[in-house]
Amino acid sequence: SRPCNPTGNVISADEVKKIADRAAVYDVPVFVDAAYAPPYPGLNFVEMEPIFGDNICHCMSLSKAGLPGERIGIAIGDERIIEVLQAFQTNMCIHSPRYGQAIATDAINSGALAEISTGVIRPFYQNKFSILESTLEKALPKSLPWFLHRFEGAIFAWLWLKDLPMTDWELYQKLKQVGVIVVPGSSFFPGLREEWRHKQECIRISLTASDEDIKEGMKRLGDILPH
The missing domain is CATH 3.90.1150.10 (Aspartate Aminotransferase, domain 1)
Structure with missing residues (x-):
């Protein structure tokens, strides 16, 4: 997790890349839990940017930015990883509530959520x-x-x-x-x-x-x- 639970520290970009490089040797994806990171909810108090890579999946949540009940998450990564996640999600939940997605879309597009x-x-x-x-x-x-x-x-x-x-x-x-x-x-x-x-x-x-x-x-x- 980045920022981390429970300490609240932010591991460096170099540390994330080192973990990803080691995992890549074994063809293992690295999932970064960015539930507290920018842009939403932006609960970082030091400068940080999301890290992307072939075997890195950057996972975000809107639950800490005012939409906890809607259970909306965002995953950014290689298509191969996302396809597997999508298959699991399909089996768990046929479709997440569209009302919550509509709220999230308006909040993101208007810039209000980032503000x-x-x-x-x-x-x-x-x-x-x-x-x-x-x-x-x-x-x-x-x-x-x-x-x-x-x-x-x-x-x-x-x-x-x-x-x-x-x-x-x-x-x-x-x-x-x-x-x-x-x-x-x-x-x-x-x-x-x-x-x-x-x-x-x-x-x-x-x-x-x-x-x-x-x-x-x-x-x-x-x-x-x-x-």
Whole structure:
């Protein structure tokens, strides 16, 4: 995914091309999940451009740009890849709702969707992250080292609580008891066979709540952590 879930970072064009080059040796396509990328919804906070190539399929979604219920996606890639995707989609759903497609067509052709993405949605989440960061600086105990991943895109924050004296799931349960829901970080390390303490020291925090809820939630996080 680019921007990435859960950290919100944006892998470089060179990194995408290296992955694609390695996959090409085995005739394997590379699917780039660009659900947060430009042009829609444009939730990137660093410069980035879509990457195209013979074995790269660039996948977009309108769900984060105001049309979540219409389930409209866009895939751009080699015809051979698109034909296979089309066959699967045909089996899953005879035809996606035309009403939603009509709305999407008007929004794209008029330029309104791009304008809303960059002028409304992007600054909205940038402000959410700023509120989260400033609240954490005040609320978290000084005795516990913590690191907030550089915010390059998407709608969540990735927090590393170094030397956390409990697992991420134990922290999740404690936060749940005080009305705060986060995603335990260890959920995002599939396939990691060896034990790594770091994966149990991280949590993903959604930025979709109100400003006041974000502030209150981070204050409750600070209260739970040992001082």
